[in-house]
Amino acid sequence: MSEIKVYKIRKVKDETPFMKTFTFVGDLGAKPGQFVMVWIPGVDQKPFGISRQTKNEFDVSVLVRGKFTKAMFKLEAGDKCGISGPFGTSFSLVKNKKVAVVGGGCGMAPLGFLIDELKKNKCKVTIYNGARSIDNVMFVNRFKDSQFCTGDATLGHEGYATDLLEGQIGKLNPVMVYSCGPEMMMQVVCEICSENKVPCEVSMERYMKCGFGVCGQCVMDPLGIRMCTEGPVISCELTKKLAEFGNYYRDKSGKKVNF
Numbered sequence: 232m233s234e235i236k237v238y239k240i241r242k243v244k245d246e247t248p249f250m251k252t253f254t255f256v257g258d259l260g261a262k263p264g265q266f267v268m269v270w271i272p273g274v275d276q277k278p279f280g281i282s283r284q285t286k287n288e289f290d291v292s293v294l295v296r297g298k299f300t301k302a303m304f305k306l307e308a309g310d311k312c313g314i315s316g317p318f319g320t321s322f323s324l325v326k327n328k329k330v331a332v333v334g335g336g337c338g339m340a341p342l343g344f345l346i347d348e349l350k351k352n353k354c355k356v357t358i359y360n361g362a363r364s365i366d367n368v369m370f371v372n373r374f375k376d377s378q379f380c381t382g383d384a385t386l387g388h389e390g391y392a393t394d395l396l397e398g399q400i401g402k403l404n405p406v407m408v409y410s411c412g413p414e415m416m417m418q419v420v421c422e423i424c425s426e427n428k429v430p431c432e433v434s435m436e437r438y439m440k441c442g443f444g445v446c447g448q449c450v451m452d453p454l455g456i457r458m459c460t461e462g463p464v465i466s467c468e469l470t471k472k473l474a475e476f477g478n479y480y481r482d483k484s485g486k487k488v489n490f
């Protein structure tokens with residue numbers, strides 16, 4: 232079990248009309264791909280990836296969805312949150328290599344921290360950043376070197392980030408592909424990587440209650456592995472053994488919901 236510490240918000244930035252980045256003061260010591268549980272007393276605690284980290288501060292980037300994220304959107308610089316973690320597995324970092332990163336919507340959040348670390352490691356990073364429309368594209372200014380894709384052609388290429396990956400992976404020849412976003416997208420990323428014999432890691436989103444492996448809410452069929460401890464970052468090879476990958480997930484009551 233990890234203790235909850237109180238962190239102060241240094242600033243809040245609008246990423247898109249539906250996404251905000253919260254910068255917290257403190258040295259979290261996370262690895263890219265790991266997540267924290269953010270607690271707002273009287274509301275709930277929920278999992279969020281780390282989208283940027285320095286020695287003295289860290290960011291979480293949040294898409295507004297329901298009760299908890301609406302409460303987060305009311306927070307301002309100077310307010311405080313309870314935070315526990317970092318939790319879970321992280322992306323495998325490489326040095327001086329060509330790599331590709333494929334993000335979909337707010338799935339770009341944990342990839343932001345990863346891209347920073349890969350660039351520090353002198354990797355040549357090809358970034359595919361896709362979303363439904365321009366209003367859902369994160370980090371447009373932070374990673375101007377991205378290849379942007381939108382379903383409605385409001386930014387960059389019209390279509391899916393995976394279309395670009397498929398067309399370019401042969402020539403690019405990356406040593407690793409990293410992905411986070413809608414599960415259907417990550418499923419296609421895994422298929423493309425398998426066909427091209429390129430290792431790949433994805434970050435999974437499953438309903439998490441405790442965040443540190445006790446409650447069992449986030450286990451995946453049929454292996455029963457917990458995404459909060461044996462994930463959220465797993466290899467493409469492991470996804471092939473998970474029957475529910477790309478097919479269904481479990482809601483907060485444990486009921487199966489098809490994608």
Ligand SMILES: Cc1cc2nc3c(=O)[nH]c(=O)nc-3n(C[C@H](O)[C@H](O)[C@H](O)COP(=O)(O)OP(=O)(O)OC[C@H]3O[C@@H](n4cnc5c(N)ncnc54)[C@H](O)[C@@H]3O)c2cc1C
Pocket residue numbers: 266276277278279280281291292293294295296297298299300301337340341435436437438439440463
């Ligand atoms: C490892 C991990 C990292 C995440 N990182 C981010 C991130 O960086 N940015 C971001 O915007 N979101 C992230 N999420 C999703 C985030 O936890 C949910 O958006 C948030 O909990 C929604 O809560 P709500 O009360 O606003 O919405 P609700 O109305 O309660 O839920 C809306 C949807 O959010 C998802 N959700 C709700 N509660 C949980 C939960 N406890 N665990 C997992 N999913 C849940 C479900 O799909 C649900 O249908 C992450 C989830 C996981 C598991």
